[in-house]
Amino acid sequence: MSEIRVRFAPSPTGQLHVGSLRTALYNYLFAKKYDGTFILRIEDTDQNRLVPGAVESLIRMLDTIGIHHDEGVFIENGVLAQKGGYGPYAQSERLPTYREYAQKLIASEKAYYCFCSVSRLAALREEQNKNKLAPKYDKYCLGLSHEEIEERLAENEPYVIRLNVDENHGDIVFDDLVRGEVTIHARDIDDQVLMKSDGFPTYHLAVVVDDYLMHISHVIRGEEWISSTPKHILLHEALEFPLPKFAHIPLLLNPDKSKLSKRQGDVAVEDYLSKGYLKEALVNFVALLGWNPGAGSTQEIFTLDELVEKFDLSSVHKAGAVFDLKKLDWMNTEYIKKLALDDLYERGLPFLSEKEFFKEWVGRQNMLSEEEKMAFVKRVLKIEQDRLTKLSDIGENNPFFFASDIAYEKTLLNWKQNTVIQTKEALESAQETLSSLTDADWEYKEVVEKILMDKAGDKKGDFLWPLRVALTGAQHSPSPFDVAWVLGKEESLERLKSALQKLS
RNA sequence: GGCCCUAUCGUCUAUCGGCUAGGACACCAGGUUCUCAUCCUGGUAAGAGGGGUUCGACUCCCCUUAGGGCUACCA
Numbered sequence A: 001m002s003e004i005r006v007r008f009a010p011s012p013t014g015q016l017h018v019g020s021l022r023t024a025l026y027n028y029l030f031a032k033k034y035d036g037t038f039i040l041r042i043e044d045t046d047q048n049r050l051v052p053g054a055v056e057s058l059i060r061m062l063d064t065i066g067i068h069h070d071e072g073v074f075i076e077n078g079v080l081a082q083k084g085g086y087g088p089y090a091q092s093e094r095l096p097t098y099r100e101y102a103q104k105l106i107a108s109e110k111a112y113y114c115f116c117s118v119s120r121l122a123a124l125r126e127e128q129n130k131n132k133l134a135p136k137y138d139k140y141c142l143g144l145s146h147e148e149i150e151e152r153l154a155e156n157e158p159y160v161i162r163l164n165v166d167e168n169h170g171d172i173v174f175d176d177l178v179r180g181e182v183t184i185h186a187r188d189i190d191d192q193v194l195m196k197s198d199g200f201p202t203y204h205l206a207v208v209v210d211d212y213l214m215h216i217s218h219v220i221r222g223e224e225w226i227s228s229t230p231k232h233i234l235l236h237e238a239l240e241f242p243l244p245k246f247a248h249i250p251l252l253l254n255p256d257k258s259k260l261s262k263r264q265g266d267v268a269v270e271d272y273l274s275k276g277y278l279k280e281a282l283v284n285f286v287a288l289l290g291w292n293p294g295a296g297s298t299q300e301i302f303t304l305d306e307l308v309e310k311f312d313l314s315s316v317h318k319a320g321a322v323f324d325l326k327k328l329d330w331m332n333t334e335y336i337k338k339l340a341l342d343d344l345y346e347r348g349l350p351f352l353s354e355k356e357f358f359k360e361w362v363g364r365q366n367m368l369s370e371e372e373k374m375a376f377v378k379r380v381l382k383i384e385q386d387r388l389t390k391l392s393d394i395g396e397n398n399p400f401f402f403a404s405d406i407a408y409e410k411t412l413l414n415w416k417q418n419t420v421i422q423t424k425e426a427l428e429s430a431q432e433t434l435s436s437l438t439d440a441d442w443e444y445k446e447v448v449e450k451i452l453m454d455k456a457g458d459k460k461g462d463f464l465w466p467l468r469v470a471l472t473g474a475q476h477s478p479s480p481f482d483v484a485w486v487l488g489k490e491e492s493l494e495r496l497k498s499a500l501q502k503l504s
Numbered sequence B: 001g002g003c004c005c006u007a008u009c010g011u012c013u014a015u016c017g018g019c020u021a022g023g024a025c026a027c028c029a030g031g032u033u034c035u036c037a038u039c040c041u042g043g044u045a046a047g048a049g050g051g052g053u054u055c056g057a058c059u060c061c062c063c064u065u066a067g068g069g070c071u072a073c074c075a
Helices: A018-034 A054-065 A095-107 A120-130 A145-152 A203-213 A223-239 A269-274 A279-287 A304-310 A323-337 A341-353 A357-364 A370-387 A420-436 A437-443 A446-455 A460-472 A480-487 A489-503
Strands: A004-010 A037-040 A071-076 A079-083 A111-114 A158-162 A171-178 A180-184 A193-195 A218-222 A245-249
Touching: A004 A018, A004 A193, A004 A218, A004 A279, A018 A037, A018 A111, A018 A218, A018 A269, A018 A279, A037 A420, A054 A071, A054 A079, A071 A145, A095 A111, A095 A158, A095 A203, A095 A223, A111 A145, A111 A193, A171 A245, A180 A223, A193 A203, A193 A446, A203 A223, A218 A223, A223 A245, A269 A279, A279 A304, A279 A323, A279 A341, A323 A370, A341 A357, A370 A446, A420 A446, A420 A460, A420 A480, A420 A489, A437 A446, A446 A460, A446 A480, A460 A480, A460 A489, A480 A489
Parallel strands: A004 A037, A037 A071, A218 A245
Antiparallel strands: A071 A079, A111 A158, A158 A193, A171 A180
16 A cells, blocks of 8 residues: 555634544554645635634643644644645645646636625525525636636636536546445536635645645545545545545534534633543543444453554444543543552642632641652542542542542431440540540551451441531432541541530 | 434443353442442443344444434635
8 A cells, every 4th residue: 555644634713522532543543554644724715714722722722631733833842843745734835836737727728717796605505595406616616717807817817716516527426435425416516616816726626735745645524524535536536636535434413413603612622621521531532422343342442552453444334423421431430540640649739729718728838848749649549549539529529638628417417327425435435436546557548448447347337427417418428447547647637636525 | 495424221332153142331229338429239221213145133234213423615
């Protein structure tokens, strides 16, 4: 096989969309699997929709996620730079190239000048719509004489250049790597605008010219492009370019099965990261939307390297896939559980630092060193790790770790039908036990656990429930020995003391 | 409206003519357990409908239906 060269070619109109992330990912996986080249090209031909900073944000996000490109537009030392032998890689910098090819098409009569006003086009469309016909340009300007065209050009009349689709061209058939054979009749294809009146090319011209000049071997893009592919094929023929292979991947869908959109939830990768989803989980999840290793495999969790190894365009699904948050949550939970504690701390701290309760806690701990604070947070994390869905959940469900005082009804201290006397005895016994623990005992949560469990004996509920409530003030929480281990001897005894005061 | 694409549990999917239709998420039940979470076990739940082809169709073909995409001097 000749060299594999694929591209991800976003328009800088906003943040990276999760659908685009998947398109980029599939291109990346395909390239890496076959030792090919993954190119990032910027399709900024629509001057009206450009969003300042969007190029930078797209590049940074791909970089953050770990989908690295080999060629194209990069950020170096904070500024945009381009690398590769087929640049420039931003279409707005390639205008002369597009003009040159447009002129070639004019010369070979595969394209023609069109001076029709937007109002005439609108009227035409309306008329066709009324008669239930497909809206298509009527080739009106194809009938213009050379003299008239020259004259109107000389007068600087605005014009566009349109593809001259031969209605007698046979059916256009292409072999899609995902869908198989796709057939479209030439008569259904509109005389697409190739050059706009502002001198910029449309997507259709730019993509064909660039894919050719950049030696793109496989065009892997979203299903929404499938109906423009015949136009692109016609352009390849007119320009005598060899055809790349096409693969149209299924759309990502809203729960109501429409194309994934902002109206029905978050669509930006940035949104998910800032909500506390791990990039690894997001990549894994999105990879499985429309693809799976097949062959009876039941594997759900994949590293990027495993995806590279196992990815295959032929096992990409044809039907669209609903973006199911519930499964993403599960996957994120799995990834969080597997994180090393130090890694969890590093990734989780930014989220924790934003919380009011944490800021207040930090304010109250001015006698602690940074190391001691870090050690405390790591203990919290060790207990919470298995109970987190998102990084932003840290501390949320267990406020007693960071709270200065915990409020609860004293009746909550009673285990089942136990009397106040029994509860008091349990708390006093716990007080005694915890007081007897040495600093060395407090080092390991397993030691604290063993000592308390031994003390509880076969009456676990009678002993552990009051202790747990005294330490947490909560009906639901992690085990009392875990909480005690996090809080430490002094704070634990303090909370036991105030629980006993409540009862007296 | 026209053109194109698609169709297995609620969701993501396996199956490439032999199926008692498998897995995962979600949900439900049970177990472990001081509560919660984790963990373990089990369960509910699917081939849109109709025609063909075939000894045999979820798998191949056709029609219908449904959903989606496109239908711009946007990508």
